[in-house]
Amino acid sequence: xxxxxxxxxxxxxxxxxxxxxLYQPENNYQWIAFIIxxxxxxxxxxxxxxxxxxxxxxxxxxxxxxxTDKILVIAPFLVLIERQQIPAWAVLIIIVRExxxxxxxxxxxxxxxxxxxxxxxxxxxKTVMQIIAISLLIIxxxxxxxKIGLISFWIALFLxxxxxxxxxxxxxxxxxxx
Numbered sequence: 038x039x040x041x042x043x044x045x046x047x048x049x050x051x052x053x054x055x056x057x058x059l060y061q062p063e064n065n066y067q068w069i070a071f072i073i074x075x076x077x078x079x080x081x082x083x084x085x086x087x088x089x090x091x092x093x094x095x096x097x098x099x100x101x102x103x104x105t106d107k108i109l110v111i112a113p114f115l116v117l118i119e120r121q122q123i124p125a126w127a128v129l130i131i132i133v134r135e136x137x138x139x140x141x142x143x144x145x146x147x148x149x150x151x152x153x154x155x156x157x158x159x160x161x162x163k164t165v166m167q168i169i170a171i172s173l174l175i176i177x178x179x180x181x182x183x184k185i186g187l188i189s190f191w192i193a194l195f196l197x198x199x200x201x202x203x204x205x206x207x208x209x210x211x212x213x214x215x
Contacts (some may be wrong), residue, residue, distance in 0.1 A: 041088035044080050045101045051077040052112050059116040059175060067177040074175060077109050078168045103142075106164060107135050113171045122174055123187070127194050131167075134201040141205065159200035166193035 038046075051073055058070035084102060088094045114128045138160075170193045173186030 039088075039093040039095065039098075040091065041084040041093050042095060042098050042101065044084040044087065045098060045105050048077045048080055048084070048105045049101075049108060052108055056112055056116065059113060064177040067175060071172060071176045074109075074113065074168075074172060078172075081106060081109075103139065107139075110164070110167050110171065111135075113175060117171070117174050122183075123190055127190070130194060131197050134197050138201060138204055157200070157203065159196065159203050163193060163196040163200045166196050169193075 055070055055073045055077065058066045058073065061067070061070075081102070084098070088098055111128075111132060114123065114131065117123045118125045118128055166189060170186055170189035173182055173189055176182060176186075
């Protein structure tokens, strides 16, 4: 177990108090949940940076990091569905996209791709927008912040669809366009 993988595991563990706090009605718990979510989201960059910098990229890390990203995003989305802040059908689209892409990463032949890489620009933008949306929707601020959070959520959903479509387009089609 190296440092980057330990950070990734810590991110998974942070989901437990995050979920507990999100179910508490008091604002001070929501603020703590927000802080935990931001820390967990920020350490996503840190574990990847350290893995590259320390030359500690492992198969376990390649598996755990994207899985942790998905857990960290899906868990609060489920709470936001229960709170009736976002619709379940939209989160289902996000979950299906993540499952499909994860499956194609395991078996590139299904996607008819020469090779399957990590997240591209659109995938990273999607993740950033999801983190922004979740942050704004769980933070206990009224009015305009919740509206901005909802707008961010819909942008994140749009980017989820776009990044998924771009990711699954067969290489042969992309080569024809170039």
